[in-house]
Amino acid sequence: MKSVAIGKRLLYVLLMLYAIITLIPFLWALSASFKPLSEIVNGEANFLPKNFTFDNYKQIFLQEPLFLRWLFNSIVIAVCVTVLNLLFNSMAGYALARLRFWGRNFWFLLILAVLAVPAQITLIPTFLILKAFGWLNSYQGMIIPSMVNATFIFMMRQFFVNFPKELEEAAALDGLTALGIFWRIVLPLAKPALAAQAVFVFMGSWNNFLLPIVILFDPEMFTLPLGLNSFKGQYISYWNYIMAASMVFTLPALAIYAFFNRYFIQSVTFTGGKG
16 A cells, blocks of 8 residues: 555656646746846846836737737637537537448548548648639638548547447437437537547647648738747847737637536446436
8 A cells, every 4th residue: 555655646746747847838938928028038047037027918919910810810710610620520420420321431441541641741732722712811711621620520430439329219219310319419418529629629720830821821811820920030039029929829728728628527427227
């Protein structure tokens, strides 16, 4: 018993050290967002700001005319991509897990094959397709190519494979159609999987830099990651503005994680019989 207790203490110490190491860069960035540029680039290793100032935040909100537009663009794109992924990935996963149709195994294997293809390889075909549709530098050009994800189709399929059939059979006896069973029975009980998917999809879209830099060329259509890059010039980089904007950029992601975090630790028990 003593060896188990000592092992747990060592594990807690290691986890605390890892947490501290992980938090140090974030805390430094937070501190730097309240420093003038001269204090950041002077080479001194001071962690706390000597000349505390809110000027960096005033600059990005009041003096940078496009910052709020970049924030709006990121929110619209990330929210739309997340909602569409939750809908289509769940429907595809449920169809592959429960419905019987011709070519089901073929489509499942094709989705698995897509997982092995790096996203960078699809950039040129994506660009050419969007150009043909006239969707370059547009919201639909950012949203539609990202509205489904093979990884989360596979994840939802695995979740629905383990979903108890007794609940669906009972709902079918009550007169629900396959679509009604999915919307009224299956989907509400899939909250933990949907929450995990929502966090990862939102974070992926929110932090996406590769697709915007390929298809967006009008500064008014930039997302925040692309907009932040504009603070880096050829001869000088305004790290004070970059750090302040990065802190604002972090807040929505933290809010999404905090909102859905309870579903990660929630234990869900499915039963098809009477207690």
